[in-house]
Structures are given as C-alpha cells and as structure tokens.
Amino acid sequence: MQTSISEVSILTIIISTLLILVLVGMVVYYLFLYQQKRFLHEKQVQELHDTFTQTLLQSKLEIQEVTLDHIAKELHANFSQLVSLININLSTILPHSSDEAREGILETKSLAKQLLLELKALSASLNTDHIMHIGFIAALNNELNRMAKTKKFNVTFSKTGEEYRLRPEHEIILFRLCQEVLNNIVNYSQAELVTAALNYQEGLFELEISDNGIGFDAGEVTKPESGKASTGLLNIRKRAALIGAEVMIESAPGAGSRVSIRIPSAATT
Structure with missing residues (x-):
C-alpha cells in the first residue's frame, strides 16, 4: 500500500x-x-x-x-x-x-x-539646368576657378581614371554638397591652398576636397547633439545620404581639413 x-x-x-x-x-x-x-x-x-x-x-x-x-x-x-x-x-x-x-x-x-x-x-x-547640361566636373571646375580668381587661394584640381557621368539628379546634389564644402573653406578655414581630386574607378566614384587652413574639431562639429555642431557639415551628411554616398570629414585644430566622398556604382549611370 x-x-x-x-x-x-x-x-x-x-x-x-x-x-x-x-x-x-x-x-x-x-x-x-x-x-x-x-x-x-x-x-x-x-x-x-x-x-x-x-x-x-x-x-x-x-x-x-x-x-x-x-x-x-x-x-x-x-x-x-x-x-x-x-x-x-x-x-x-x-x-x-x-x-x-x-x-x-x-x-x-x-x-x-x-x-x-x-x-x-x-x-x-x-541654375540647375545649366549644371545638368555642362556636367558635374565642369560645374565644380567653375566654382574652383571663381575661388582662384579672388587671389586668396591657390587652387589645384586633378582627375584620375576614365571619366563617366553620374545620374543627373545625383550630380546636382553632389555639386550642392561641394558648394557647401567650398563655402565653409572660404568663410572659416583661413586657408591658402585648396585641393580637389577626383578618382574614377569601375563601380566607385571618389572625390576629395582638402585645405591647409586652421582646421577644427571634426568630432565635435559633426555631432547633432553637440552644442558646437555645424549646420553646414550636418547638411553635407544629409545630402550625401540621399545619393547613397559615404562622407568622411577629417580635421583637427591647426591641421587643415579633408572631406572625402565615395559613391558606389549603384549611383552611376
């Protein structure tokens, strides 16, 4: 039991x-x-x-x-x-x-x-139509020439690789982005030398704009939450995101600045 x-x-x-x-x-x-x-x-x-x-x-x-x-x-x-x-x-x-x-x-x-x-x-x-007609390279070259004519900057522009066109709407956004970069250089950098370099690769477009100016703290001015955030630099990142571009902003006080833009083949014609 x-x-x-x-x-x-x-x-x-x-x-x-x-x-x-x-x-x-x-x-x-x-x-x-x-x-x-x-x-x-x-x-x-x-x-x-x-x-x-x-x-x-x-x-x-x-x-x-x-x-x-x-x-x-x-x-x-x-x-x-x-x-x-x-x-x-x-x-x-x-x-x-x-x-x-x-x-x-x-x-x-x-x-x-x-x-x-x-x-x-x-x-x-x-003029958007004019930029689309002459193409990004000619438009960027015109902007650099305008800077050079002021006699305040020594400007160099170089290209490597076989040239091709981006999508027209992407060229407009890229050009406005470059205008923002150059505008920052003119207004804040106190630079004497400005360099723009284009590199055409199969499936990848690269652009680098650099200067030898006073530089800035890139970590601080690119943080949206920072009180020192630059509206221009934040706009550059936002514009780049619209065309699938990767943007790297490098700078330090007294060391000039460099903005690198990379666009994959999906953004090209």
Whole structure:
C-alpha cells in the first residue's frame, strides 16, 4: 500500500514538473514572440521615420533648387542687364569727360565688366539646368576657378581614371554638397591652398576636397547633439545620404581639413 502511494507521489511530481516545464516553455515562447513583434514594430517605425526624413529632405532640396533657379534667372535677366546699362552709360559719358575723370570712368567700366562676369558665373552656378547640361566636373571646375580668381587661394584640381557621368539628379546634389564644402573653406578655414581630386574607378566614384587652413574639431562639429555642431557639415551628411554616398570629414585644430566622398556604382549611370 505504501509502495502504491509512493508511486502515485512520484508520478504526481513528474506530471507537475512536466506541467511547470510546459508552462515555462509557453511563457518563454510568448515572450519570444512578443519581443520579435516588438522588434519588428520598432524596425517599421524607424523605417517610416527614415523614409519621412528622407522625403522631407528631398522636398526641401527640390524647393531649394526651384528657388535657386529663380534667383539665377533674376540675376541673369535683371542685374546683368542693369550692369550692362551702366557700362553703356559710362561709354557714352567717356568721350565728353575731362582727362582727370577719364581714368576713373575707365576703372569703373573695368569693375562693371568684372561684376557682369561674376554675376553670369554666379547665375550659372545656381541654375540647375545649366549644371545638368555642362556636367558635374565642369560645374565644380567653375566654382574652383571663381575661388582662384579672388587671389586668396591657390587652387589645384586633378582627375584620375576614365571619366563617366553620374545620374543627373545625383550630380546636382553632389555639386550642392561641394558648394557647401567650398563655402565653409572660404568663410572659416583661413586657408591658402585648396585641393580637389577626383578618382574614377569601375563601380566607385571618389572625390576629395582638402585645405591647409586652421582646421577644427571634426568630432565635435559633426555631432547633432553637440552644442558646437555645424549646420553646414550636418547638411553635407544629409545630402550625401540621399545619393547613397559615404562622407568622411577629417580635421583637427591647426591641421587643415579633408572631406572625402565615395559613391558606389549603384549611383552611376
């Protein structure tokens, strides 16, 4: 009788243990399903956020391009015309001017001519259709030449590899990105030497822009949460993300700066 009771107790313990194990297994399984669903949900939310952010940035850039095109047309149609009229008026006045005034008028005509050339160059750099027509390399070369003409910078530009075109919309974004880089150099670097180097490889486009200026703490100014974050450098990264480009910004106080851009073959035509 005692043996029978012992067997029943053992059997009860075994069944209870199995039931507990089954319950634990079910709890673990449902926890796993919950974590998996939570992970998928968070992933979907992040993807939606990234898509929204990218779409918003793309919209901002499209609006910016429309605005720049409008400014470019205004510069070409109105301001350039006004400068041309000033030059014509000066030419009319010149024959009737005294010898003393003649030199000043000629100098003013020269300045007006230079201003007209600068306005045309600026208008071209803002005009999206013009950039798409002449291509990224010619547009970048024009920007570098404008820098060189200021006599403040010694500019070098080199290319290696067999040249090819990127997608037109990518060339526009890349050019605006380069304008941002060059604008930072002009305004903040105090550099004397600016170097741009293009490297065309099969399946990879590389561009490097460097200067010998005062430099900056790259770690601080590229952190969004940093109080010293540079809006220009953050915009460079955002623009690069739109075309699948990898951007490396290297700099240190007193050591100049270097911006490297790499675009994989998926971004090329």
